[in-house]
Amino acid sequence: MSKKLKVGVIGCNPGLRAHLPFALLPADRAEIVAVADHDPEMIEKSKEAYPEIQKNAVYYDNASDLIKDPNVEAVFIMVRDHYHKEMAVAALEAGKAVYLEKPMAITLEECDQILETAFRTKSKLFVGHNMRYMQFVLKMKEIIDSGLIGDIQSVWVRHFVNYGSCYFHHWCAEQKNCTGLLLQKGAHDIDIIHWLTGSYTKRVAAMGRLSVYNEAPDKLKPGEKPDRRAAFRPDCWPPKEVKGLNPAMDVEDHNMLMMQLANGIQATYMHCMYAPDSERNYTFIGTKGRIENIGDMDYENGVEIHVWTQRGSRRKPDIIYNLKAEAGGHGGSDVKIVPAFVDFVLDGKKPEVSPIDARNAVAAGYFGHKSMRNGSMPFEIPEVPAEWKEYFDHGQLS
Ligand SMILES: NC(=O)c1ccc[n+]([C@@H]2O[C@H](COP(=O)([O-])OP(=O)(O)OC[C@H]3O[C@@H](n4cnc5c(N)ncnc54)[C@H](O)[C@@H]3O)[C@@H](O)[C@H]2O)c1
Numbered sequence: 001m002s003k004k005l006k007v008g009v010i011g012c013n014p015g016l017r018a019h020l021p022f023a024l025l026p027a028d029r030a031e032i033v034a035v036a037d038h039d040p041e042m043i044e045k046s047k048e049a050y051p052e053i054q055k056n057a058v059y060y061d062n063a064s065d066l067i068k069d070p071n072v073e074a075v076f077i078m079v080r081d082h083y084h085k086e087m088a089v090a091a092l093e094a095g096k097a098v099y100l101e102k103p104m105a106i107t108l109e110e111c112d113q114i115l116e117t118a119f120r121t122k123s124k125l126f127v128g129h130n131m132r133y134m135q136f137v138l139k140m141k142e143i144i145d146s147g148l149i150g151d152i153q154s155v156w157v158r159h160f161v162n163y164g165s166c167y168f169h170h171w172c173a174e175q176k177n178c179t180g181l182l183l184q185k186g187a188h189d190i191d192i193i194h195w196l197t198g199s200y201t202k203r204v205a206a207m208g209r210l211s212v213y214n215e216a217p218d219k220l221k222p223g224e225k226p227d228r229r230a231a232f233r234p235d236c237w238p239p240k241e242v243k244g245l246n247p248a249m250d251v252e253d254h255n256m257l258m259m260q261l262a263n264g265i266q267a268t269y270m271h272c273m274y275a276p277d278s279e280r281n282y283t284f285i286g287t288k289g290r291i292e293n294i295g296d297m298d299y300e301n302g303v304e305i306h307v308w309t310q311r312g313s314r315r316k317p318d319i320i321y322n323l324k325a326e327a328g329g330h331g332g333s334d335v336k337i338v339p340a341f342v343d344f345v346l347d348g349k350k351p352e353v354s355p356i357d358a359r360n361a362v363a364a365g366y367f368g369h370k371s372m373r374n375g376s377m378p379f380e381i382p383e384v385p386a387e388w389k390e391y392f393d394h395g396q397l398s
Pocket of ligand 1 (some may be wrong): 129130
């Protein structure tokens with residue numbers, strides 16, 4: 001490995017998640033030497049947005065050629081979820097370190113193929129669960145770990161999403177591309193539930209339905225490209241009148257998941273993709289109290305963490321922690337996660353999230369979708385082999 005990590009990036013639309021390595025790699029520790037995108041327009045846009053990278057990088061029109069490039073030591077996989085398995089396995093087999101966007105993949109089988117490849121090849125694997133770097137999550141973890149609210153017994157997570165139509169404008173609208181939003185979007189929150197409770201989901205049952213966006217009449221015509229920013233504009237309302245959605249649509253826009261964790265804790269996760277406001281609202285109830293966040297990654301107003309340690313009114317928490325807004329995408333988490341990958345590859349610094357965590361987040365969402373599509377039948381989540389767990393839990397030290 002060079003002193004300065006030589007990075008290849010697959011997916012380069014500068015207006016999407018793909019901008020992350022271009023904008024946030026620490027210049028003294030890593031350099032982009034190759035870029036791949038199957039859309040020539042995106043390559044042109046990327047060259048315009050990052051002219052200095054153009055000077056030193058090779059541009060490919062497909063992922064395989066970038067993965068084969070001997071100059072590339074680490075690959076960022078920044079494309080839609082149903083390509084994750086194929087690209088991650090190829091890159092790991094080629095001996096590259098991999099930054100794989102979340103969710104790890106779209107089925108449990110795919111996740112396990114990626115894990116098996118990383119375990120066998122000892123190529124380093126990092127999954128982009130940026131919520132692990134969000135300050136409100138870190139504060140809640142610190143409070144729970146301090147024992148202030150006793151032993152956690154129940155967890156409720158409500159996720160209101162006022163930009164939820166964005167998932168119905170493009171590839172996420174179809175099961176074949178992402179399995180469903182409980183997995184695609186929920187993998188973030190399921191992972192945080194696992195992290196803050198110190199356990200993984202063992203059993204799930206779920207319900208969900210598509211009842212709003214399927215009724216929006218004015219869908220994309222053949223050949224039209226989706227407007228990916230539309231969902232973030234205030235006039236994108238009401239949900240049944242949103243224009244330009246994907247004509248094919250079979251993922252649910254309201255999902256409810258019930259989870260039993262291996263340590264006995266019970267959790268629920270619900271999200272609604274047509275709410276007028278947005279918040280990931282977590283509450284953890286322990287044997288000595290309850291904790292809840294008000295606001296999540298709100299840039300202007302910051303976040304409050306409310307804690308109840310005595311019996312009393314919901315409106316009068318015993319302690320309120322005020323967290324100032326953090327600059328940077330996704331509540332300041334994006335600026336931390338990209339350097340964390342470099343530290344992992346160059347220095348062996350163990351990341352906050354392990355690939356097993358990422359796999360188990362997908363597993364709960366995946367079987368949740370199976371459950372809701374099969375009369376809410378409960379499903380048990382299989383564990384990974386003990387040797388994988390040990391290897392990944394110890395930071396992939398070979
Ligand atoms: N961590 C987060 O907070 C967060 C937020 C948003 C998206 N994501 C994840 O980021 C990833 C990218 O999402 P997206 O909607 O931007 O994906 P996308 O595939 O629509 O676009 C990303 C770029 O990849 C290119 N691309 C797509 N398929 C390709 C292929 N087969 N070969 C080469 N180039 C290809 C596109 O042209 C585009 O430039 C997904 O896994 C998504 O789940 C994560």
